Amino acid sequence: MHLTDALAPVGHHKLIFGGPVGAGKTTAIGAASDIPPLRAEAPILGGPGQSKPFTGAVLDYGAMTLGDGCTLHLYGTPGRERFDFMWELLTEDALALILLIDNSRPDALDQLHFHLGAFSRFIRDTALSVGITHCDLGGGLTLDDYQAELERAGFGCVPVFAVDPRCRRDVCLLIEAALSVLAPVARA
């Protein structure tokens, strides 16, 4: 399967995973996806202090086939800010943004703030849930701190969960939260 094929069936059931470099987007999509996740990576050498050898304009794609055969397409945005021109493109027709923030980074709140700004138009039109990752590695912030930042930025009461992107259950709950903000009354 080629990336272009994957991008073709974009419909309403499309979710965007956003967040800074290393937050866990690729991992989360891999955990939730039923198909082997697709990645298109253009290697770029990481700068000093980068824990990963390279990080590039990576687009992640995964898909969850739901009970009746309908598909949730999961797209991961490239973490690097210089690829943010792609974010706009990717969010077209999408249902919601799943924003992952790495709690072990000292600038986690700034990262949240930056991504809320970058995706603000999309979020205001759709829905948002926030997954705080790397909680197992410590970090000084609590979920309340992130919630307060969301309130300050004018996004109100948003689902903010501690999430391990390697855990399928966590990722599914985060997706479910975004969908339930979108249309809580819809039910099977």
Add this chain to the structure above:
Amino acid sequence: MTATTLRLCHSGMDNRALYAFEIFLSRVGPGACRIAEEDAADVAFIDVDNDLGPYLLAGHRMLYPHRPLIVTTQAPGQRPDPLTVEITKPVGLAAFSAALEKVRSLLPPADTATTLGLPDAGDERGGTVDSIPDEIALDTLSGAGPDEVALLRRFEARMATLHVGSLPDADLDNPAALAGIYYDPASFLQGLVARAITHAREIGRPVRIDDARGTALILDPRNGQAWTTRSPNALRALAQLPTRGTLAMARQEADTPLPEGAVARPLDGLEWELALWASRGRLPRGTGLEHPIRLKSWPNLTRLAVPPEAMRIAGLWSRGELSLRETVASLGAPQRYVFAFYSACAALGHVEQVVAPAPAATPRSPAAGNAGVQAALPTRGLFKRVFGKLLGTRPDKLAPD
């Protein structure tokens, strides 16, 4: 009827007692009975002489009204109901085998060995989760087949019942019926733990909660940890019934070691579950049905037990202020789902009631502003299907009991 292997659960046994009990069972005879999880048992075995015994007995009866019980006691003659079989201690092999035979005669004539426990609550064609009573007569059970997802759904449905009880919907316009939808958190372990946490904050030290058996809980709000010495079942039994003065709190001194076998867990997860167990689908006394609810923050549902419909309820509250009555009506969910979730959220401070009576709901969330997008959404049924995916996880990844 062929002698099937009875699935027997033991409530409130510690590891040592369990070890001895397993050796005992191995001598009862091959295939007579085996130890099973509480949720999937045909019969429960309870020692009523133990301090927790009466709680376990009452709690078990409440949760499994149709399940036979074998109780052991030094003072027989208390036989509380026709489904309870007493054995006088010390328990001998012959008496125990006779009790098993008696239990078999009490079970409805069904092939208990091959049944799985509950109808498939997630089955889109069939019953709903809310139609599942606490315990099903065994003859209504049907095999689940090899479908792991179906099995896990049953499991989740069962867990859901544990979290929200089985209270039927009350007529909210009938003042007499309203009494039944409230409980007083202060009369339950939930209230005592809340008071203990406040006290611990004031004195800057952990506080413990003791009953006649010793220390049940140690609470330390400084690091957000609780330690418990009780099994999940024993703790639930303790939390579901009014404490009636049987529990006391005390300051945990710095030089007092943790009780043997104490297991740590996050304090907020404990408070959340104690509230669900005490609530069993009811509301804290004094909660208004007509006052709008404000969701101040979402509970951390990846790390808390998720009661049924929690996501949809929180989703609804995050979009605008609705009263409890309106919430029930909007979701078309059983009252107990909404009430239990509200009770747990209230215990952790995630919700508050706005004092003014509810005007027409005002959307607050950004998502609510875009009616066009919403109308076009193919989300009907999406939740249930994502939920179905969730159930594709391994059982050990499911929400803790």
